[in-house]
Amino acid sequence: MSKKTDGLSLLYRIRWRMTWLLLHVAGPATLPDHLDPRRRMERERAARVARFQAGRRS
Numbered sequence: 712m713s714k715k716t717d718g719l720s721l722l723y724r725i726r727w728r729m730t731w732l733l734l735h736v737a738g739p740a741t742l743p744d745h746l747d748p749r750r751r752m753e754r755e756r757a758a759r760v761a762r763f764q765a766g767r768r769s
Contacts, residue, residue: 715760717760717763717767718760719756719759719760719763730752731749734749
């Protein structure tokens with residue numbers, strides 16, 4: 712079973728969560744998904760996990 716945190720270090724996850732929360736509180740108001748920095752962070756994190764899982768399967 713895969714998890715959303717596979718391949719992410721504890722330090723990365725803490726830094727990611729703090730940045731995401733700061734953007735949530737003090738970031739831009741409402742932007743389309745392709746311009747929203749929080750959505751970009753989520754896409755990058757999902758891609759990082761997918762790369763790790765793909766490498767583990769090989």
